[in-house]
Amino acid sequence: GQNIDQPTEMTATEGAIVQINCTYQTSGFNGLFWYQQHAGEAPTFLSYNVLDGLEEKGRFSSFLSRSKGYSYLLLKELQMKDSASYLCAVGGITSGTYKYIFGTGTRLKVLA
Amino acid sequence: ETGVTQTPRHLVMGMTNKKSLKCEQHLGHNAMYWYKQSAKKPLELMFVYNFKEQTENNSVPSRFSPECPNSSHLFLHLHTLQPEDSALYLCASSQSTPNDEQYFGPGTRLTVT
Numbered sequence: 001g002q003n004i005d006q007p008t009e010m011t012a013t014e015g016a017i018v019q020i021n022c023t024y025q026t027s028g029f030n031g032l033f034w035y036q037q038h039a040g041e042a043p044t045f046l047s048y049n050v051l052d053g054l055e056e057k058g059r060f061s062s063f064l065s066r067s068k069g070y071s072y073l074l075l076k077e078l079q080m081k082d083s084a085s086y087l088c089a090v091g092g093i094t095s096g097t098y099k100y101i102f103g104t105g106t107r108l109k110v111l112a
Numbered sequence: 113e114t115g116v117t118q119t120p121r122h123l124v125m126g127m128t129n130k131k132s133l134k135c136e137q138h139l140g141h142n143a144m145y146w147y148k149q150s151a152k153k154p155l156e157l158m159f160v161y162n163f164k165e166q167t168e169n170n171s172v173p174s175r176f177s178p179e180c181p182n183s184s185h186l187f188l189h190l191h192t193l194q195p196e197d198s199a200l201y202l203c204a205s206s207q208s209t210p211n212d213e214q215y216f217g218p219g220t221r222l223t224v225t
Contacts, residue, residue: 004154030211031211033213033214041218042116042202042216042217042218042219043155043202043216044216045213045214045215048213087154087155089155091210091211093211097167097168098160098167098168098209098210098211100157100210100211101154101157102154102155102156102157103154104152104153104154105154
């Protein structure tokens with residue numbers, strides 16, 4: 001089956017660095033995604049990893065290790081507006097059928 | 113209009129009512145999706161449409177009936193719902209598959225009384 005685990009909540013201070021971990025089990029892996037969702041709003045795409053390694057995009061970076069079923073999202077120079085839920089999602093394809101599952105999300109609170 | 117739009121934004125319906133949710137994407141994408149988001153649960157992918165054809169139905173009860181008349185529009189017809197169906201229903205689109213970057217609409221907050 002498919003399963004995703006990520007911490008429920010994290011707290012960090014403005015200007016700091018925070019790492020949000022995600023572990024997954026899936027068959028037919030076809031990519032790992034991170035989305036940001038502010039309260040009451042729709043999720044917005046942050047990053048996509050399909051190969052091992054680090055993808056950097058401004059203050060946000062995402063890392064993937066396929067052999068370990070592990071990813072993390074790194075947020076640098078935290079700002080108050082980064083307070084949101086961060087959703088890890090895994091895409092897969094098995095026998096021509098797409099599977100796309102989300103974790104429950106990590107609610108990040110950034111404190112002044 | 114830009115991006116993905118959904119109407120209505122809020123809906124309250126009784127268990128015997130019939131209602132429809134509408135989604136429209138203005139991004140030229142070929143794939144559209146319905147998701148359910150309940151409190152403290154992960155986003156659940158309900159239906160996948162690719163080039164107007166339904167390619168996925170993730171064990172969704174028949175009281176939810178999707179319709180995709182063209183690549184830009186997606187509907188979710190609701191009938192005889194249960195209180196546990198109360199949730200945020202999100203529509204999304206992507207270029208061609210669920211494994212492409214998905215763009216989400218603002219959602220419809222549904223309450224079943």
